[in-house]
Amino acid sequence: MTFKTKLAGAAAIGVALLGVSYTSLHAQAAARTVADGVYDAEQATRGKAAYEAKCAMCHGVGLEGADAAPPLAGGRFLDNWKGQSVHALVTRTRTTMPLNEPGSMGMAETSEIIAYILQANQFPAGQALATDAQTQQQIQIVGK
Amino acid sequence: MRLISRRGALAAPLMAFLFAKLPGKAFAQAAKPADTEWRHYAADLANTRYSPLDQINGSNFSNLEVAWRLKSDNFGPRPEYQFESTPLVIKGVLYTTIGSRRAVVAADAATGEVLWVHREDEGQRAARAPRRLSGRGLSYWTDGKEERLLYVTIGYQLVALDPKTGQRIPTFGQGGIVDLKKDFDQDIDPLADVGLHATPCVAKDVVIIGAAHTAGNVPRTRKNVKGYVRGFDVRTGKRLWIFHTIPLKGEFGYDTWEDGTENIGNGGVWCQISVDEELNLAYLGVELPTGDTVGLYRRGDGLFGESIVAVDLHTGERKWHYQTVHHGLWDYDIPCAPILVDIPVRGKIVKALAQPSKQSFLYVLNRETGKPIWPIPEKRVPKGDVPGEWYAPTQPTPSKPPAYDRQGFGEDDLIDFTPELKAEALRLVKNYRMGPMWTPPTVATPEGTWGTLTMPNLTGGTNWPGGSYDPESKIVYVYSKTEADVMMAVKNTNPAQSDFEYVNVRSIPAERDGFKAGVLRVQGLPLVKPPWGRLTAIDLTKGDIKWQVAHGDTPDEVKNHPALKGLNIPRTGRPGSLIGPLTTKSLVIIGEAGFATTPNGQRGAMLRAYDKATGEEKGAVYMPAPQSGAPMTYMLNGQQYIVLAVGGGNYSGELIAYRLPPA
Numbered sequence: 001m002t003f004k005t006k007l008a009g010a011a012a013i014g015v016a017l018l019g020v021s022y023t024s025l026h027a028q029a030a031a032r033t034v035a036d037g038v039y040d041a042e043q044a045t046r047g048k049a050a051y052e053a054k055c056a057m058c059h060g061v062g063l064e065g066a067d068a069a070p071p072l073a074g075g076r077f078l079d080n081w082k083g084q085s086v087h088a089l090v091t092r093t094r095t096t097m098p099l100n101e102p103g104s105m106g107m108a109e110t111s112e113i114i115a116y117i118l119q120a121n122q123f124p125a126g127q128a129l130a131t132d133a134q135t136q137q138q139i140q141i142v143g144k
Numbered sequence: 145m146r147l148i149s150r151r152g153a154l155a156a157p158l159m160a161f162l163f164a165k166l167p168g169k170a171f172a173q174a175a176k177p178a179d180t181e182w183r184h185y186a187a188d189l190a191n192t193r194y195s196p197l198d199q200i201n202g203s204n205f206s207n208l209e210v211a212w213r214l215k216s217d218n219f220g221p222r223p224e225y226q227f228e229s230t231p232l233v234i235k236g237v238l239y240t241t242i243g244s245r246r247a248v249v250a251a252d253a254a255t256g257e258v259l260w261v262h263r264e265d266e267g268q269r270a271a272r273a274p275r276r277l278s279g280r281g282l283s284y285w286t287d288g289k290e291e292r293l294l295y296v297t298i299g300y301q302l303v304a305l306d307p308k309t310g311q312r313i314p315t316f317g318q319g320g321i322v323d324l325k326k327d328f329d330q331d332i333d334p335l336a337d338v339g340l341h342a343t344p345c346v347a348k349d350v351v352i353i354g355a356a357h358t359a360g361n362v363p364r365t366r367k368n369v370k371g372y373v374r375g376f377d378v379r380t381g382k383r384l385w386i387f388h389t390i391p392l393k394g395e396f397g398y399d400t401w402e403d404g405t406e407n408i409g410n411g412g413v414w415c416q417i418s419v420d421e422e423l424n425l426a427y428l429g430v431e432l433p434t435g436d437t438v439g440l441y442r443r444g445d446g447l448f449g450e451s452i453v454a455v456d457l458h459t460g461e462r463k464w465h466y467q468t469v470h471h472g473l474w475d476y477d478i479p480c481a482p483i484l485v486d487i488p489v490r491g492k493i494v495k496a497l498a499q500p501s502k503q504s505f506l507y508v509l510n511r512e513t514g515k516p517i518w519p520i521p522e523k524r525v526p527k528g529d530v531p532g533e534w535y536a537p538t539q540p541t542p543s544k545p546p547a548y549d550r551q552g553f554g555e556d557d558l559i560d561f562t563p564e565l566k567a568e569a570l571r572l573v574k575n576y577r578m579g580p581m582w583t584p585p586t587v588a589t590p591e592g593t594w595g596t597l598t599m600p601n602l603t604g605g606t607n608w609p610g611g612s613y614d615p616e617s618k619i620v621y622v623y624s625k626t627e628a629d630v631m632m633a634v635k636n637t638n639p640a641q642s643d644f645e646y647v648n649v650r651s652i653p654a655e656r657d658g659f660k661a662g663v664l665r666v667q668g669l670p671l672v673k674p675p676w677g678r679l680t681a682i683d684l685t686k687g688d689i690k691w692q693v694a695h696g697d698t699p700d701e702v703k704n705h706p707a708l709k710g711l712n713i714p715r716t717g718r719p720g721s722l723i724g725p726l727t728t729k730s731l732v733i734i735g736e737a738g739f740a741t742t743p744n745g746q747r748g749a750m751l752r753a754y755d756k757a758t759g760e761e762k763g764a765v766y767m768p769a770p771q772s773g774a775p776m777t778y779m780l781n782g783q784q785y786i787v788l789a790v791g792g793g794n795y796s797g798e799l800i801a802y803r804l805p806p807a
Contacts, residue, residue, distance in 0.1 A: 057362065057641075062651040062663040067359045067603055068226075068721070075668045075701025080739045080793040082700070083747050088794040095222045100272075102222060143700060144668060 033142045034086065037126015039115035044125060047116030050109055054098045063120050069099075073120045075144070082143040086129070087136035090114050107131040176782035182233045183284050185343045186610070186774070189419040190484035193612040195777045198729035199784035200804060205731065205753040205763030208802040211785060212256030216278065216797040219243025219261070226772055227789040227797025228341065228608075228722060229281040233778040238787070239293055239307065240799065241278040246298045248282060250310060253780050256801060260310035264321075268335060269299035274358040275339035278797070280416070280608070280773075283346045285378050292316070292378070294351055296340045300324045302353060302376065317381030324353060327383050330370055338369040338412070341608075345417035345426065350384060350457050351376045352426055354413030359436075361475070361602075361648040362641060363410075366434045366441045371412020373428055375460050385460030389413065389430050389448050396462065397447030402534070408442050410434045411449055415608060416481035420495065420511060425463060427497060427511065428453045429478030436475035437585055437602070437631060437648035443534035445470040452482055452499055452507070454514060464514030468499070468507055470536035473528070473584045474631070475602035476502045480610025480724075482511075487618050487684045489517055498684060500611040500622045502604040503581075504549035505542050506682055518544035518687050528584030528596075530633045530646055539582050544687030548680040549605055549624040550672075551581035553597040557628075557672050561708050568666045572659050573597060576630060585631030587646075590654035594661040595632030599672065602629055609724020609774040612732065614756055618684045621732045621756070623695060625719035626678070628664045628671045667707055674698075677717035677737060679725065681759060691759035695723075696736040697750065703741075724774035726786070732756045733786060735771025739793055742766055751775075751788070751802070765802060769795035 032038055052061070058069035065071035070080070081089055094110040096102045105113075111131045119125065122144075130136065177199065186193040200208065217223040220243035231240035238253040250259040270276070275298070282295035284307070292313055293305040301323050304316035312320025324340075325332055332338070337357050345352040355371035358364075375384040389411040391397040398405060415429045430448045435441060442449075450469040455462050469476050482497040485508075489496075496517055499507040508517045522538035550557060555578075558569040577586050577596045588595040604624060611622035629650070636647045651662025664671040675694035683690040696718030702708060720737020727733075736749040743750075749770040753763045773789030783803045791797035 060649075060651045060662060061653055062660050064651055064662050064664065066361070066650045073663075074665050075699065075705075076670075076738060079700045084794045092225065092794060096225060099276075143704060 031138045031140070033140045034118055034123045035142055037124045038086065038139050039118055039125060039129040040127060041125045043112045043115035043129055044119040047112035047114070050113050051116050055113065058099065063117065072117050078121065078141070078143045081141045084141050085137045086114060086139040086141060087133050089141065090136055111136075177779050179236065179781070180779040181235070182231075182776045182778050184232070185230050185281055185283070185416055186481060187776070189345075189347055189421065190613070191416055191418045191481035191610065192483060192615065192727070193725070193774060194614060194727045196729050197777055197779055197784050199779065200728070200777075200786060201730050202753065202755055202762030204804055206765060207805060208765045208786070209805050211801040211803040213801070214242075214249075214251055214256045214258070214799040216243045216799075219247040219249065219263075219278075220245035223796035224277050225791050225793075225796050226277055226722070227791045227799070229278055229773045229789050230776050231281060231787060231799060232284055233776070233780070234284055234307065236780055237307070239282060239284070241282050241295055243278055243797075244276070246278045246295075248293065248295060248305060248310060250307065253778065253785070256799070262305055262310035264297050264299075264301070264303060266297060266299035266301070270297070272335045273298045273300065273339045274337050275341045275356045279341040279343075281343045283344045283351075285346045285351075287349075294344045294346060294378070296324065296344060296353060298339060300339045302344065302351065302381065304381065315380070322376060322381040328374075329372055329386055329388070332369055336369050338371065340414065342414055342416050345419060346378060347419035347421055347426065347457055349378045351378050352417050354415070354417065354428070356412050356414035357410050360410070360434065361437050363434050363644060364641070365643045366409070367407050368409030368434045370409045371414070371431070373413050373455075373460070375457070384458065387428070387453070387455055387460045387462065389428075389453070390433060391447065400445040400447045402443040403441055408434050414477070415479050416610065418481045418484050418497065419457060420484055421457075423495070423512060424457045425454045425511070426457050427482045427484075428455060429480070429482060429499070431477030432472050432475065435644060436477070437473055438530070438633065438644055438646050439471050439473055439534055440530070440532050440645060443471070445536065450476060450478060452478065452497070452509070452514075454511065466507070466509055466514045468501060468505070468540060469503070470539060471534060474503070474598065479604065479607045483611055483613045483620060484511060485613055485618065485620070485684055486615075487517070496684075498611070498613070498620050498682075500606040500620070502600055502602070502606060504547050504551060504600050504605040504624050506545050506548060506620060506622065507542060508545065508684065508687070516542070518542065525582035526579060526584065528633075529586050530584075532645065533584075535584060545682045546689060548622060548682065548689060548692070549678065550599050550626050552583065553578045553599050553628070557599065559666055559669055559671060559673050561711060561713065565666050565669065565707060569671055571657060572664075572666060572671065575656055575659060575661070585633045585648055588632035588634050588649075588652055588661070590652060590661070594652065594654065595630045597664075598629045598631050599626065600629075601625070601627040603627075603721045607721040609722065612725045612727040614727050617757070619690060619756070620682045620684060621679065621725045621727055622682065623677065623679050623723045623725055623734060625721070625723075625737075626672060626674070626676050627719045630662055630664060632662070667705070668701060669705060674716035676719045677723070679732065679734060679754065679759070681756070693754065693759045693761075695734060695752065696738070697740055699738065700740050720770060722770070722772045726775040726777060727756060728777060730756060731762065733775055735767055735775065735788060735790070737770050739770065749790075767800060769793065769798070772797065
């Protein structure tokens with residue numbers, strides 16, 4: 001066995017001993033924040049249309065909120081959600097909204113609305129937002 | 145001097161022996177304070193939210209520990225994030241409405257263990273209801289022998305339960321239920337727009353029920369359900385009386401409606417109700433008739449919109465009324481109970497009431513006659529420009545106490561942490577109209593002005609949790625928020641959405657000079673300067689503000705904002721609509737609104753305690769989420785508990801109970 005092979009073997013054993021798999025290391029390296037370009041422009045466009053049809057009557061065209069509906073853009077909104085995952089925001093939205101028909105939207109539509117909200121908060125577009133829970137749990141909402 | 149008698153001296157060794165033998169607890173029990181209860185939403189029928197307990201006080205508040213928690217998630221088909229209840233405690237058992245089902249639970253008040261659960265599945269009637277989730281709680285009645293719990297369901301039905309079992313009381317209404325959409329002096333559909341969050345008001349043998357509708361700046365129709373108030377017999381559920389908050393033709397007040405009252409609705413009493421059992425009067429706080437912010441179809445003063453009405457507890461007959469806003473256009477519904485107060489006026493004790501409000505006035509009236517304790521002159525106010533609108537020429541303006549939060553909108557109200565922020569704010573407001581208190585909404589068009597900048601906001605000022613009162617010092621404590629609002633009247637282009645010619649919105653798709661219409665933020669920060677949340681102590685022996693403090697730590701967005709780096713900004717307070725105070729022997733206890741990074745680095749909000757005499761902060765404890773229900777307190781097995789509902793953002797509704805650590 002060459003020295004290189006021995007070294008690789010030792011490293012593999014070391015990694016295995018640490019109980020860390022290659023897959024989860026890869027996943028950890030992929031943990032991102034909403035500032036890293038986590039939705040694409042197309043999603044935000046579809047999300048805007050859905051927002052205006054289903055959300056704007058209470059949360060406002062400018063996402064400024066009204067009465068019992070909180071703002072969805074700006075410092076106060078980000079203070080209430082920073083540190084939480086995108087998945088948490090998607091889940092909250094999907095299970096309780098719209099007010100007159102909670103639970104009527106699926107992951108795809110809700111994720112598009114969240115993409116629009118991220119855009120409205122001036123987070124950059126980038127790669128598309130996956131609609132599975134695990135990926136969304138890895139994306140953290142941050143303040144500005 | 146003989147301090148010890150011969151008998152005493154002989155007894156001493158025996159006593160010492162006994163002391164050594166008996167467990168220490170026996171003596172603790174001998175001195176143990178008596179259990180107390182919390183039988184009403186705000187402690188009593190006067191809505192004082194006061195308790196004389198003092199085991200938890202300024203010297204130990206920060207040492208409070210979590211005694212138990214009761215999560216609301218599974219009391220309904222989905223989690224609830226706006227848990228507004230104040231629970232009751234009777235004989236060591238805690239009762240509350242809870243969850244998206246508005247279930248009722250009984251729990252051990254020492255441990256939070258659930259003892260029983262009650263639920264009503266109302267199908268579409270609940271799914272289409274205007275006021276959902278678990279509401280403000282429930283009520284209790286006893287005649288010393290029988291007892292019952294009473295609450296209003298999401299679908300607007302009054303239910304009576306046996307507190308021991310959670311089962312409906314079969315002799316009440318139909319099998320324990322009264323359908324509140326019936327016997328309502330109007331023909332309405334089971335799916336009609338009426339419901340309630342408030343707890344029933346139970347006094348003597350009467351249950352008083354108000355009404356609430358969908359929040360309405362874009363009302364679907366002006367011919368909405370009318371929010372009449374009713375009194376029911378607590379034993380049988382039979383309707384005893386009805387009060388028409390919107391008068392019928394021939395009734396008192398009808399002549400204040402130029403368009404009649406046949407085609408208008410709302411006008412419900414959605415706030416908590418107070419009762420003086422000696423005077424046999426109930427005090428009802430009425431909201432606006434249809435069109436919270438557009439009065440095109442209700443021209444005239446419109447009694448009894450935005451009025452306090454005193455009615456006989458048993459007959460519902462009006463004794464007096466006081467209108468706080470004539471033909472309101474700012475959505476300044478009466479949001480909370482008038483607090484019943486007995487105060488010295490020119491050497492005599494007068495039975496009065498103190499009404500906090502969204503508009504940040506505290507209206508103090510004689511509760512026998514309705515006459516103001518201090519003069520409330522009518523002041524001339526500006527007109528607006530909405531075609532067809534009617535404008536009241538004057539509005540009542542209390543001379544005392546002074547307004548406890550900012551009113552009206554001017555350049556001095558703008559954010560001014562730095563000259564740059566102020567300059568940007570000045571450019572932003574050029575797109576809007578501004579004016580003193582009572583400047584009406586104005587027409588908004590993309591090319592013209594974008595409506596009227598307004599304070600207080602249409603959610604206050606003060607909202608439904610209301611104030612608290614110390615009967616010893618005659619001081620009212622009230623929380624209010626300071627938040628810019630914009631009143632835009634726009635021509636309605638969607639008759640399917642509303643039959644109003646003009647509707648009121650908070651934003652329109654328009655942009656100018658880099659500003660979006662309705663976005664009242666400057667670099668992400670609030671348009672108006674702090675404080676954004678405050679606690680005020682109002683001395684009713686003088687009609688003056690005794691102290692006022694910013695309540696709520698400065699938000700992270702301010703602490704971390706690049707434009708504010710290096711600035712020493714005093715605590716700003718935080719705004720919220722769900723915040724109300726509890727008063728005890730020495731403290732005012734109140735939780736914060738909104739999430740922030742708390743002193744130990746954790747995300748959450750603080751429950752704070754202030755010295756009630758001075759406003760000095762005495763202590764604070766961590767909560768995982770902001771306050772969402774007003775707090776209550778009780779003594780049980782020698783320990784004082786403070787319990788409140790929290791939730792918001794990603795944190796679903798939960799009751800948290802605090803108590804001191806073991807000695």
